[in-house]
Amino acid sequence: MALATGDDLLHYDPEDFAPEPEGFLPKVKNPEVRAWALEVHALWKNLSRKVSDGVLEQPELHTLLPLPEAVVVPGSRFIEVYYWDSYWVIRGLLASKMYETAKAIVTNFIFLVDTYGYVLNGSRAYYTNRSQPPLLSAMVYEIYNRTCDVELVRKALPALLKEHAFWNSEIHKVTIQDAQGCNHNLSRYYAMWNKPRPESSTKDKESASKFLSNSEKQQFYRDIASAAESGWDFSTRWMRNTSEFTTLSTTSILPVDLNVYILKMELDIAFMANVLGNKATMESFLEAAEARKKAINSVFWNGEMGQWFDYRLANGTICKESETWQACNQNQNVYASNFIPLWIDLFHSDAALVENVMGSFQSSGLVNVAGIATSLINSGQQWDFPNGWAPLQHMIVEGLLRSGLKEARSLAEDIAVRWINTNYVGYKKTGAMHEKYDVQKCGESGGGGEYIPQTGFGWSNGVLLAFLEEFGWPEDRSIGC
Numbered sequence: 196m197a198l199a200t201g202d203d204l205l206h207y208d209p210e211d212f213a214p215e216p217e218g219f220l221p222k223v224k225n226p227e228v229r230a231w232a233l234e235v236h237a238l239w240k241n242l243s244r245k246v247s248d249g250v251l252e253q254p255e256l257h258t259l260l261p262l263p264e265a266v267v268v269p270g271s272r273f274i275e276v277y278y279w280d281s282y283w284v285i286r287g288l289l290a291s292k293m294y295e296t297a298k299a300i301v302t303n304f305i306f307l308v309d310t311y312g313y314v315l316n317g318s319r320a321y322y323t324n325r326s327q328p329p330l331l332s333a334m335v336y337e338i339y340n341r342t343c344d345v346e347l348v349r350k351a352l353p354a355l356l357k358e359h360a361f362w363n364s365e366i367h368k369v370t371i372q373d374a375q376g377c378n379h380n381l382s383r384y385y386a387m388w389n390k391p392r393p394e395s396s397t398k399d400k401e402s403a404s405k406f407l408s409n410s411e412k413q414q415f416y417r418d419i420a421s422a423a424e425s426g427w428d429f430s431t432r433w434m435r436n437t438s439e440f441t442t443l444s445t446t447s448i449l450p451v452d453l454n455v456y457i458l459k460m461e462l463d464i465a466f467m468a469n470v471l472g473n474k475a476t477m478e479s480f481l482e483a484a485e486a487r488k489k490a491i492n493s494v495f496w497n498g499e500m501g502q503w504f505d506y507r508l509a510n511g512t513i514c515k516e517s518e519t520w521q522a523c524n525q526n527q528n529v530y531a532s533n534f535i536p537l538w539i540d541l542f543h544s545d546a547a548l549v550e551n552v553m554g555s556f557q558s559s560g561l562v563n564v565a566g567i568a569t570s571l572i573n574s575g576q577q578w579d580f581p582n583g584w585a586p587l588q589h590m591i592v593e594g595l596l597r598s599g600l601k602e603a604r605s606l607a608e609d610i611a612v613r614w615i616n617t618n619y620v621g622y623k624k625t626g627a628m629h630e631k632y633d634v635q636k637c638g639e640s641g642g643g644g645e646y647i648p649q650t651g652f653g654w655s656n657g658v659l660l661a662f663l664e665e666f667g668w669p670e671d672r673s674i675g676c
């Protein structure tokens with residue numbers, strides 16, 4: 196199977212693109228920032244693609260999958276659509292009033308669920324062994340909120356039910372018994388693959404060379420592919436020993452963020468079922484969400500530290516029976532993902548808890564001069580310090596904002612302004628938006644990991660436009676570091 200591509204995905208002119216859409220970023224008053232925002236908005240044209248007729252007619256000859264609608268790609272080496280990236284692309288498209296482009300992306304993902312049972316990591320044949328952080332419901336929810344398109348919800352709901360079943364299937368679901376003897380079901384990343392990733396085969400074989408037995412190698416390959424499924428490829432988050440890559444054990448970890456995304460899926464499904472008048476589905480998904488919230492608080496929450504920690508399973512293999520919760524299995528390293536529950540309104544009902552989490556976040560060391568760091572460990576991996584990623588900034592900022600606390604709102608705005616400044620300075624220096632940034636140095640792109648830093652860049656553009664839409668930029672506020 197050839198991995199190289201060329202003429203399989205063609206440039207596409209989105210029909211709903213306008214150089215300056217009506218009502219675009221009404222709160223951005225500063226002319227310099229407005230001019231830049233319009234340039235970033237124009238990047239949607241550069242990043243729009245459609246599958247060629249050749250692929251649609253003979254898909255078996257291509258690694259690219261025959262998606263029916265146009266897509267927006269991240270950029271540079273990432274020349275196909277990616278799953279979780281698309282949530283932030285869509286947030287930006289909504290700010291750009293490109294509702295049809297946003298719906299087309301969702302239609303493609305529904306097609307993938309219909310075909311494979313889940314949304315793939317990306318639209319290539321070599322990504323058919325895994326998914327990525329499941330945010331399809333969040334995409335549909337945001338589009339519906341802007342467009343009130345009930346037909347979209349009707350089309351999406353069956354796919355969302357299927358996707359929910361995928362993430363709660365036997366390989367993904369793990370049961371943990373808490374100190375009171377109550378069982379909780381949570382989900383983990385678990386790629387259906389125990390070989391080197393086809394897109395990075397040489398690297399994976401090299402990394403696995405220290406393992407002697409075939410079964411160790413296979414487990415390691417599965418943990419690599421599962422880390423790719425998490426979107427955090429790679430990070431010390433998945434390593435038992437943070438200085439040794441080969442201790443990667445993604446499948447033996449219950450991740451906070453994944454369970455937050457599934458909780459959001461449950462709430463979104465309940466919301467959409469209600470829109471369609473399907474009360475039984477609504478009620479059963481509200482119950483499922485309540486149960487997952489309880490599980491998140493029983494297994495991940497640490498009141499003393501004011502954070503939710505990933506949970507390490509003692510037995511990494513598929514457990515048929517429940518495993519008993521032990522405090523020492525919480526991974527107490529600080530990661531931005533420890534604060535992702537803030538993104539969900541269900542966690543805002545207790546003001547004292549939100550204050551505790553906010554205090555813990557402020558003193559965590561994650562908030563830096565140019566944004567939120569991914570972790571505190573400088574491992575050389577791209578999902579670690581000092582890299583900051585647009586999606587993580589966005590979820591935490593939006594979470595703080597929605598919490599309703601006054602101080603949380605000003606912290607959210609402060610972080611958004613730092614992020615906008617670093618994006619701006621980086622753009623003026625290089626002429627590009629970057630995949631990730633160095634949060635220690637304003638205007639610097641991030642680095643590390645297995646490939647050179649990429650530009651383009653779908654989710655960074657989306658988060659920038661979403662921040663500018665939310666917070667605006669006053670006429671008299673200067674931009675830069």
Ligand SMILES: OC[C@H]1O[C@H](O[C@H]2O[C@H](CO)[C@@H](O)[C@H](O)[C@H]2O)[C@H](O)[C@@H](O)[C@@H]1O
Binds near residue numbers: 426
């Ligand atoms: O080719 C290496 C890996 O590249 C992707 O991961 C990174 O880029 C994605 C697109 O922006 C992003 O979704 C992911 O969070 C990044 O870590 C790909 O998703 C991996 O599967 C792939 O192995």
